[in-house]
Amino acid sequence: MVKTDAFQSHLKSLAAASAFHPLYVFSGDEPLLMMESIDLLRSKARQLGYTEREVMLQERGFDWSALLNAGQTMSLFGDRRWIELRIPTGKPGRDGADALKQFSAQIASQSNADGPETIFCIVLPRLDMKTKSSAWFSSLDEAGMAVQIDSLDRGHLPSWIAGRLQKQGQSIQSGPAGQRALEFIAEQVEGNLIAAHQEIQKLGLLYPAGELSEEQVRSAILKVARYNVFELSEAMLAGDLPRVNRMLDGLKGEGEPLVLILWSITEELRLLSKLKMASDSGESVQQLLRANRVWGNKERLYPAALKRVQSSQLRQAVQIAAGLDRQSKGLQAAELPGDPWDGLRLVGNLLR
Template identity: 25%
Template sequence: MKLDYLQALKRVDEARGAWVLHGQEPLLEQNLVDAFRASWQKQEIERQRYDISSASDWKTVFNALNSLSLFSSQLAIEVHGNIKPDANGLKELKSYLQHNEQNLLLIVMPKQDAGSLKTAFFQVMDANGVSVALTASYAKDRQQILMAEAQKLGIQLANDAWKWLEQHHEHNLLAAKNSLMRVSDTFSEVDVIQIDHLYSCLQDQSRYTAYDLNDAMLQGNLAQSIKIFQYLLASGEPASLILWSVSKDMRLLMALFEQPQNALQLGIWKTKISLYQQALRRLNPNAFLSWPALLLRIDASIKGLGHENAEHLIMQAIAQMCGKRLFPPA
């Protein structure tokens, strides 16, 4: 079964079997994954996360799905990566979908090209699971998504203000959401936000974006990267979205190291391929081994599940992306 983003949001609580989310809209991915995690916590469903770096990693995933802990009656497995199950993995997937009706396998992948969407994996998911394309190709869809974000913030926009907001951010939903957060804080007493409110609030707030941070990290410019990171925090950018941006590039670099000829298939924009290739030449691949664990620590600290400082950990991740140490060795 295929669902769009808004349809998927309505079915989170009842989700079972296997779901795959794929696309290049960070706001949609973050919202859906957060909705799933909140639902699992509410239902007291045990959650595990795995990052796929090779086809053999899928064996660990299916082993986990078929073995509950003593304290759990249901399990949610969250998988991140762009490597699909091989022939043996597809057999395991089909068996799981036929016999396990209580657990959930949530697979989060980057944007897929037309050829990838026709592979056996997606055919199985379309027929027996749920496939969600994280896209918003039409203006009415983008406005509907942003209207839901505005409703969460308790604000309303005039009709022409919506058009101005989308044009200002060139259809970038994540940047538009951040602007809604700023205008909500600045004009909390205004009943209906007009273009003038947006303009006065945003004209001085567009110095850096998360994309600037990505470019600075890929170029190995640690000083600029930290400067942009601190600006984003001061501008109200949620730490969870900064983490999403950092982790996306970390995973793309690890995947590109394993598949150097498949940059486009991995979801890297054509204009950015040279940046990623330069970063790979600069970085020591051995450093990649510690990245998944660091990302998990950051994720836990943002959610208040640990005692570490999330901002300090994100700066460590930024430094590692730049191929440098944040602090000199003792």
């Protein structure tokens, strides 16, 4: 089993399909780091022709033969495939353990000088030593590459935040004031990397590239509107137009940046469109929600929105959002109201 540094080195070596392992196993309890590592690998695979994707979720009653069959069947369209198996508990059970050992042997027996026809990715939570030494996990580790994604130590969080800001062209002022600003962000997110990631994105939306002062950081992080931007997206998903209009009035009155609101709404529209296309093709909505990491209130709101909103309405809402994006950058969007806030009301009306 390798750590993140070795996995990053492996990623850099993936210049051809022949460099891929047929199997990757990811284990960890930090969702953001897990998601980003898997996405980096999948992006490399997609660039080299692994364009067909399938996601399996192991839950009660899971048919393990589906995994075994997937390793033996060819793509219907002749494309190379990427198949994910998510085991949320990290405990496959007796039948699952036997199936995984059989699957590992199946993978090990296959050899292709041009690279595997199918790349398998198994996603597990953080594993204890007993599980790591189990026969089923050891067989997976031997058949491919097992990667352990460790959590970030709290003491390293400020430097991690600084590195993320640098990737989006921003930096914190040097000296004690800058260190205080980084520590302040770390304290506010309480070690939650997804929350830290969202705050970093917010800073990128609110301020241009360049150096950020401690005052700018504190102002952005502390600004919690009475009408929350993310609650607005939930109101839109619920189709509650009166609440959407009240929240837009409140957000506008409080001076909440339009670009931040538009980013949040656009992300929801993109995901809703993606899920709509997949569900209309007969895929399981619950599996789609889990595969796209939809949790909490939205796990209830998305299925209702998928039933309520037509594909044509979604396409129109996405077009309006694109026009609002042009408006926010000072460009013309003749088909939209002059006030972008009224354009957001049109989006809300289409989702009711």
